[in-house]
Amino acid sequence: MTKHVPISFEFFPPKTDAGAEKLRLVHQELQQLNPEFFSITYGAGGSTRERTLAAIADFNGKGTPVTPHLSCIGDDKNRIAELLDLYKSQGIDRIVALRGDLPSGQVGLGELPYAQDLVRFIREHSGNYFHIEVAAYPEMHPQAENFDTDIKRFVEKAQAGANAAITQFFFNPDAYFYFIERLQKEGVDIPVAPGIMPITNANNLIRFADGTGADVPRWIRKQLQGYGDDSKSIQAFGHEVVVKLCERLIAGGAPSLHFYTMNTTDPTRKLVKDLGLA
């Protein structure tokens, strides 16, 4: 039997009223699984500021705590401070602090070019009020010079005051275990929650993976390609792969799991139920 670990769910802010209505239902359904928090992403340079705030307003105070993501690249300290103060006034005390990726065409890095600068700024501005999560990349951030430098940068985020981390999605548990081992050697022991991406659609998965530098191992790609348009088989195979991944991660000591829900209920709910984590 799988050991019980806490779970959390990620949403992105919907673009339309219909999307917002659907997400309210997804939120209600996933809330029944008793997550530790829901997180809401934030477009770099403030590009989803209003939509992120609208989603936060929808879910804050409705049971499970809500956790805004906050990115710093291309933004300025005043605007970030405003958001921190707003969240604090709303009783929100957990934040996912990120650098973000600038939309193409936008060039200015802003006053806080890297996530460790944002973490430091949050600590300067709000002291220890916020529980700060940062991003982690067991398979290396795609723009990092090399793996060792990327580990060093992660250590800087922890030293700047991050309390915990959530990883980019991955399918190779050994990459996660190696990453944790390297952090331990650096004396960093903040909890690192694996980010779990349900597999439901081969093309989308490969597109996301290519965009984020996550590796979809050949055996998974080949199997997905072999199913062609047979979405039932893709979903059944994807479910089995991700259940086994989560089981290995939990058995190996992962402190919690963070699910990239893609604003839908079923794939995540089925994973959580079959893992016995509801």
Ligand code: FAD
């Ligand atoms: P950083 O930790 O700043 O690292 C970015 C790169 O810079 C790395 O390659 C690092 O090695 C390098 N680096 C760090 N410091 C230095 C330095 N001093 N000099 C040179 N190089 C340096 N994006 C969004 O826009 N909105 C979101 O809501 C969002 N949520 C996310 C949630 C999770 C859990 C994860 C894993 C990612 C999320 N992202 C989001 C994507 C993220 O913003 C991108 O991956 C982005 O490219 C890096 O953000 P970071 O916070 O990891 O950056």
